[in-house]
Amino acid sequence: MINRNVIIGVRLTQKEYEYLCKKAKQDPDTRYKNGDKNLSGYIRNYVLKGAGYGDIHIRKEIENMAYQIRKIGVNINQATRKINSGYGTAKAVSELQADMAHLTKSFDEFIDKITLEGGTLWQ
Numbered sequence: 699m700i701n702r703n704v705i706i707g708v709r710l711t712q713k714e715y716e717y718l719c720k721k722a723k724q725d726p727d728t729r730y731k732n733g734d735k736n737l738s739g740y741i742r743n744y745v746l747k748g749a750g751y752g753d754i755h756i757r758k759e760i761e762n763m764a765y766q767i768r769k770i771g772v773n774i775n776q777a778t779r780k781i782n783s784g785y786g787t788a789k790a791v792s793e794l795q796a797d798m799a800h801l802t803k804s805f806d807e808f809i810d811k812i813t814l815e816g817g818t819l820w821q
Contacts, residue, residue, distance in 0.1 A: 708741075727758065759808050766804060770797045 710718070722728060722740035730736050777790040 756811075759811070763801075763804060763808060766797075766801050770794070770801060773797055 718741065719735060719737060722737045723735040725735075725740050725743075728736045728739035728743050773794055777794055780787070780790055
């Protein structure tokens, strides 16, 4: 997780604030996992992206890939336990291979996306 500890104050009219809240609520890239709006994330993304700083989509891709890797790690642990206890099957091995193929494909697509867009991770 990124440690954001610098606070910047911005003054807005009520109308401007309501407009930004509405836009933040509609933006799927900056919403919290529970679906609520993330006004700070929306403003940060809009300002930094406009200034050429980085791309939130790349960060989301990295977070998704890390999640997929953790899931595969859990699957490997479960399959290993089953195999070591004598309950393992060929199905468990094929599921692991399918997970690894999916991860490899996702990783390759991610690398292509970064390369094609000339994307940069955050600096």
